[in-house]
Amino acid sequence: MAYVTPKIKILYAVQATGNGHIARAMQLMPYLEKYGEVDVFLSGSNSNLKAALPVKYRSNGLSLFYGNRGGLDYMKIWKQLDVRQLWKEANQLPVEQYDIVINDFECITSLACKLKQIPSINFGHQASFISPNTPKPLQKDMLGEWVLTHYATATNYIGLHFENYDDFIFSPIIKQQILEATPSNKGHVSVYLSHYSDEVVIAALQKCKDIPFHLFSKKATAIEQKRNITLMPISNDGFASSMIDAAGxxxxxxxxxxxxxxxxGKKLLCxxxxxxxxxxxxxxxLEKFRVPIINTIDEHFTATIYKWLSSLAPKPLTLQQSTNEIVGMVMEKGIVRKTAPRTENDFYLLYPDELSFA
Known part of the structure; x- marks a missing residue:
C-alpha cells in the first residue's frame, strides 16, 4: 500500500528580474502547497510587482537592468554583479534540507545544488531552450545560447512555451483571472514596455491622437491622464483587467x-x-502566430500601430495542459528525497490526480 505524504518540503527559487517569473510563481503557489510546505527563494532586485509569496530567502542575485531606448544597461548590470557574494550565498543556501528543489532560472540555487550534489528541477520558460526543437532566430548568438543552457542547470527540466515543441515542454501558466475572463474590446490599447523610459513611450503614443492607451509604468504611483494616455501603476490584476478589455x-x-x-485572442505587437x-x-x-515584431520605437512607430490595429488577429494559443496537470508532472519528475530515515513501509509516492482542485 502506498501513501500520499502531504508534508514534503519544497524549495521554489524564483528569478525576480522582471515581473513574469513572480506572476507565474503566484499563480503556481496554491497548486504547489497542495503537495507540501513551500519556501521561496527570491533572487533579483528589479521587479516592479509585489511578490505575494512565502519568501524565506532573499538575494539581490544577478539582475538585468534596462536603459531608456529598448536595450540592456550593461554598465549597471556589471556594477551590481558581485561574484564573491553569489558564491557565498550558494554555499549558505540550505538546499539539502528540502525534498524537492524547483528552480525557475535562478543561478544561486543552481550553483548550491551543484556544490552539494542535490537534485533539482529547472522549471519554467527558459528550461524549454534545452530542446533543439524550440524556435530560435536565424542569426544565432553564441553567448545567448550559452546563458540559456548554462545559467541555471539542473538534473531535470520541464519547460513552458507557446507550443509543445518537445516531450518535456508544456503549455504556459495562465493566470486564473485570464482563464475565467470573457474578453471584450473597449477600444484602448494596453502597453507595457519596461525597457523604454516613460518619456520615450509617451511621446510616441501621443502621436496616435485618436487611440486611447493604458500605459503601465514602473514609475507611476497613481492613475494619471496625459491626453490620450492613461498612465497606470504596475499591478497584476490591473494589467490583466486592462488586457481583457483591450483592442490590443x-x-x-x-x-x-x-x-x-x-x-x-488579442492583437499583439512586440x-x-x-x-x-x-x-x-x-x-x-511569435512570428509563427502572425504576431508583428518591430525592433525599436522610431519615426515609423505611429504608422505601424495603425496598420497593426487594422490587421487580422493572431493565431490563438491553445492550452494543451492545465496548471494542475503541469504541477503534477513537476512533482512526479522531481527526485523526492526523504530527510527523515526511511522505513520499509514508507513509500513516499505522489499521486497528482488525488490532489487536484475541485
Whole structure:
C-alpha cells in the first residue's frame, strides 16, 4: 500500500528580474502547497510587482537592468554583479534540507545544488531552450545560447512555451483571472514596455491622437491622464483587467504577457529587448502566430500601430495542459528525497490526480 505524504518540503527559487517569473510563481503557489510546505527563494532586485509569496530567502542575485531606448544597461548590470557574494550565498543556501528543489532560472540555487550534489528541477520558460526543437532566430548568438543552457542547470527540466515543441515542454501558466475572463474590446490599447523610459513611450503614443492607451509604468504611483494616455501603476490584476478589455497589447517579446494576450485572442505587437537573446527566440516563435515584431520605437512607430490595429488577429494559443496537470508532472519528475530515515513501509509516492482542485 502506498501513501500520499502531504508534508514534503519544497524549495521554489524564483528569478525576480522582471515581473513574469513572480506572476507565474503566484499563480503556481496554491497548486504547489497542495503537495507540501513551500519556501521561496527570491533572487533579483528589479521587479516592479509585489511578490505575494512565502519568501524565506532573499538575494539581490544577478539582475538585468534596462536603459531608456529598448536595450540592456550593461554598465549597471556589471556594477551590481558581485561574484564573491553569489558564491557565498550558494554555499549558505540550505538546499539539502528540502525534498524537492524547483528552480525557475535562478543561478544561486543552481550553483548550491551543484556544490552539494542535490537534485533539482529547472522549471519554467527558459528550461524549454534545452530542446533543439524550440524556435530560435536565424542569426544565432553564441553567448545567448550559452546563458540559456548554462545559467541555471539542473538534473531535470520541464519547460513552458507557446507550443509543445518537445516531450518535456508544456503549455504556459495562465493566470486564473485570464482563464475565467470573457474578453471584450473597449477600444484602448494596453502597453507595457519596461525597457523604454516613460518619456520615450509617451511621446510616441501621443502621436496616435485618436487611440486611447493604458500605459503601465514602473514609475507611476497613481492613475494619471496625459491626453490620450492613461498612465497606470504596475499591478497584476490591473494589467490583466486592462488586457481583457483591450483592442490590443503592445509589449516586449517576453513570455507571460504574450502568452496571455494570445490566449485572450488579442492583437499583439512586440518589441524585443535589444541584446536579450531569449526575447529574440520568443520573437521567432511569435512570428509563427502572425504576431508583428518591430525592433525599436522610431519615426515609423505611429504608422505601424495603425496598420497593426487594422490587421487580422493572431493565431490563438491553445492550452494543451492545465496548471494542475503541469504541477503534477513537476512533482512526479522531481527526485523526492526523504530527510527523515526511511522505513520499509514508507513509500513516499505522489499521486497528482488525488490532489487536484475541485
Amino acid at each position: 497589447i503592445i509589449t516586449g517579446a517576453g513570455f507571460e504577457t504574450p502568452a496571455e494576450a494570445l490566449y485572450l 518589441l524585443p529587448i535589444k541584446g536579450q537573446y531569449e526575447q529574440l527566440c520568443n520573437a521567432a516563435a
